[in-house]
Each structure stands twice: as structure tokens, then as C-alpha cells.
Amino acid sequence: MAGVALSLTHLLLGLLYLCAVARGSAEALDNEAVSVVTDVEDGSTDEEDGPDVDPAKAAANGDKLGIFILVTDLQYKGADRLAMLRATVRLAEQNLLPYTPYIMYVFTLPDALTHVRRALSDLLRASGGPGGHLHVMPVANGTWEVPPSAMREKWWKGKWNAAYRLMGDWRLSFAPQYARSQGHRYLLFMDDDSYVTGKVGEDLVASFDAQHWVAGAHRFNRDALLVTWGLPELAKFFLMTHRMEPLGDLWAHCDPPSAAGLFSALDPEVAGDPEMVRTAAALQLPRTGGWDRVVLNGNCLLLSLRWWFRPKVQAFVSLARASGASFAYRWNEQAVIGMATRLFAPAARVRNLTFPYLHRVRPTEALRAAGLADDGGLLGFLGQGGEADGEDEDVEGDRGGEEGGTAAFRP
Numbered sequence: 208m209a210g211v212a213l214s215l216t217h218l219l220l221g222l223l224y225l226c227a228v229a230r231g232s233a234e235a236l237d238n239e240a241v242s243v244v245t246d247v248e249d250g251s252t253d254e255e256d257g258p259d260v261d262p263a264k265a266a267a268n269g270d271k272l273g274i275f276i277l278v279t280d281l282q283y284k285g286a287d288r289l290a291m292l293r294a295t296v297r298l299a300e301q302n303l304l305p306y307t308p309y310i311m312y313v314f315t316l317p318d319a320l321t322h323v324r325r326a327l328s329d330l331l332r333a334s335g336g337p338g339g340h341l342h343v344m345p346v347a348n349g350t351w352e353v354p355p356s357a358m359r360e361k362w363w364k365g366k367w368n369a370a371y372r373l374m375g376d377w378r379l380s381f382a383p384q385y386a387r388s389q390g391h392r393y394l395l396f397m398d399d400d401s402y403v404t405g406k407v408g409e410d411l412v413a414s415f416d417a418q419h420w421v422a423g424a425h426r427f428n429r430d431a432l433l434v435t436w437g438l439p440e441l442a443k444f445f446l447m448t449h450r451m452e453p454l455g456d457l458w459a460h461c462d463p464p465s466a467a468g469l470f471s472a473l474d475p476e477v478a479g480d481p482e483m484v485r486t487a488a489a490l491q492l493p494r495t496g497g498w499d500r501v502v503l504n505g506n507c508l509l510l511s512l513r514w515w516f517r518p519k520v521q522a523f524v525s526l527a528r529a530s531g532a533s534f535a536y537r538w539n540e541q542a543v544i545g546m547a548t549r550l551f552a553p554a555a556r557v558r559n560l561t562f563p564y565l566h567r568v569r570p571t572e573a574l575r576a577a578g579l580a581d582d583g584g585l586l587g588f589l590g591q592g593g594e595a596d597g598e599d600e601d602v603e604g605d606r607g608g609e610e611g612g613t614a615a616f617r618p
């Protein structure tokens with residue numbers, strides 16, 4: 208009888224143990240869920256996709272900003288892009304580097320590589336050579352290809368050439384991957400005419416770490432309807448299929464301020480596109496309201512790679528690229544990243560960069576604004592200065608707007 212009682216006691220203790228384990232597991236799961244939500248909200252979750260990082264490179268470059276500039280047409284719009292690029296490099300060295308350690312990667316097509324290196328030869332030497340803070344590198348063939356979903360050129364909308372569309376796809380795909388593989392935790396996209404004309408005054412990497420910012424841009428602009436067409440509908444599809452609500456302030460940029468307002472808002476420019484008019488009529492699209500198309504301007508855009516490689520952020524970016532529309536409609540990086548911040552980052556985690564900055568001005572004007580002289584250091588084979596970029600606004604779409612340190616629209 209004592210043995211039976213002992214067995215029952217053991218059984219009871221075993222059941223109590225199993226209940227405790229189950230309860231503990233449930234609590235652990237609950238705690239994990241809370242932790243993930245908290246991490247997502249402050250942009251610092253440890254769950255990441257993306258390439259493995261060499262510990263040595265992470266140690267060397269983890270606290271250095273990775274700056275990426277792409278130059279593929281040295282006389283784009285008749286302007287001297289190398290004169291612009293030299294001014295961009297010099298101004299960054301004067302006004303950003305003393306405060307924010309960085310490595311600047313200038314990428315160009317292989318057939319222009321020697322030309323670009325010659326134009327920057329003195330700056331490359333002064334930066335420390337191969338181990339310094341300035342590198343000129345070739346765009347690899349495998350990273351400069353039209354996505355399979357956009358191979359049919361007749362599907363492309365607008366008059367932008369393939370290279371301009373490829374730039375946006377390159378920024379969404381190769382650039383963050385390479386930056387991370389080199390150990391960087393933050394990536395800054397700049398154009399060849401992105402001029403830092405005054406002292407930044409802070410270590411941007413340290414500031415983003417301290418405040419848990421996941422993205423920052425110098426300008427928040429309302430993009431053109433054509434270059435965002437279909438993007439809000441894709442975002443709604445993503446929200447539905449992933450059964451989630453936006454972590455950011457997406458509804459504040461929709462009319463009405465809910466999923467009902469997440470659609471491509473029509474405006475007067477539709478009248479000039481017969482195909483768009485027919486589509487709007489056939490689909491009975493609303494004539495008012497919708498997403499306001501405010502995006503992060505791509506000519507000075509800073510990203511946390513830890514945030515960028517979160518699985519859902521990557522899933523959305525991959526969906527945008529796979530749709531073919533990011534290329535065909537030239538959503539490019541600024542619209543896709545802009546929408547991603549609304550979906551996956553609280554508004555408090557997106558920063559408006561306010562250091563002195565100019566874009567779409569002659570390089571001599573930018574240098575003068577910063578107190579630097581035109582050094583004439585283009586080795587004699589380049590002309591002085593360059594035409595002001597942006598005279599033909601519809602070639603690039605709304606990528607610049609007015610210059611200055613405040614946002615044109617509510618971030």
C-alpha cells in the first residue's frame with residue numbers, strides 16, 4: 208500500500224512538474240513576444256537576415272559610416288559629374304569626417320573606372336591609399352542587371368533610362384549587402400552632387416545608436432504619382448498577408464487615415480497619361496484621398512543596416528523588387544524605403560538630418576558656400592564646374608526640391 212501511495216505521489220509530482228514546465232514555456236513565449244514587439248518598436252531587434260559579417264571587419268568598421276556613391280554617366284544631362292563628385296568628396300572630408308568616421312565607396316562602371324580614379328587620384332592618395340577612407344570600385348556585372356520581372360522594356364513607364372532605374376535597384380539590393388559585408392552598421396546614400404557645406408557637429412553613428420534611429424534623410428518630399436503608382440496597394444497586400452498593422456505612422460499619411468486610405472491618390476497629372484486615365488476609370492479608383500506619397504529623398508539617406516536586414520523589412524523590399532513595378536515605374540529606393548519606414552519604424556525612429564547641405568547646384572557654388580576654393584585638381588582633362596543639376600526636373604522626378612535643412616513635408 209505504501210508503494211502505491213508513493214507511486215501516486217510521484218505521479219502527482221510529475222503532473223505538477225509538467226504543468227509548471229508548460230506554464231513556464233507559455234510565460235517564456237509571452238515574454239519573447241513582448242520582447243520582440245519592444246525590440247521592433249525601438250528598431251533594435253537581434254533578429255536579422257543578410258550576409259555574415261567577418262568579425263575583423265566588424266571590429267574595424269562597425270563604428271564607421273559606410274557612404275555609397277554611384278556614378279555611371281560622367282556627362283549626365285551635359286553636366287561634368289566628376290567635378291561634382293570631387294566637390295562632394297572634398298566637402299565630406301572637411302565637414303563630415305572630423306565628426307563621423309567613415310569609408311566612402313565610389314562605384315562606377317568598369318569602362319569608366321580608370322577615368323574616375325584619375326580624376327580623384329590626389330584625393331585617393333591623401334585619404335590613405337588602399338587602406339584609407341576613400342575607395343573607387345567597379346560595379347560588378349551581376350549587380351547591374353534588370354530584374355527578371357521587369358525584362359520587357361515595353362512595360363516600363365516614364366522616360367527614365369535603364370541606368371537610372373538600375374541605380375534604384377542597386378541601392379535596394381547590392382549596396383546594403385556590401386556595406387554589411389564590410390562590417391558597417393549604417394549606410395549613407397549620397398549622389399555625386401550631395402554637398403555637405405557645413406560642419407555636421409556630431410558622430411552620426413553614435414547618435415543613431417543612442418537614439419535608436421533606423422533611418423534619416425535630409426529631405427522628405429512628395430514624389431510624383433507615376434513613380435509611386437501601385438506602391439500603396441502593394442503595401443496593403445503585405446499588411447494583409449502578414450496579418451500585421453503598421454508600426455509606423457502610415458495612417459497619418461493616408462486619407463482617410465486607415466487602410467481605406469492606402470491607395471494611389473489621383474491628381475491632375477493623370478490627365479496627361481491616357482493609359483493611366485483608362486486604368487483609373489476601369490478600376491473605379493477614387494478621385495480624392497489616398498496615400499500622400501511623402502518619401503525619404505535618396506540623395507542624402509541614412510539607414511540602420513540592423514533594421515534593414517530585419518526579416519519583414521527584407522520581405523517587403525523583396526516583394527517590391529519581385530513585382531517588377533519598383534523598376535518599371537521607377538519607384539527606386541526612395542519610395543520603397545519611404546514606405547518601409549512607415550510600415551516598420553515608429554515615426555520617432557526616423558530622423559530629419561539638418562546639417563548644412565546643398566544639392567543640385569554647381570560644384571563651385573557648393574565649395575564657395577563652405578569656404579573652399581575650386582582647386583582645379585581635375586588634372587587638366589576635365590572642364591571647370593558643371594551645369595546645375597535639376598534644370599530638367601522631369602528627367603529625375605522629385606528627388607530634390609528646395610535646398611535647406613528643414614523637411615518640405617512632415618516626416
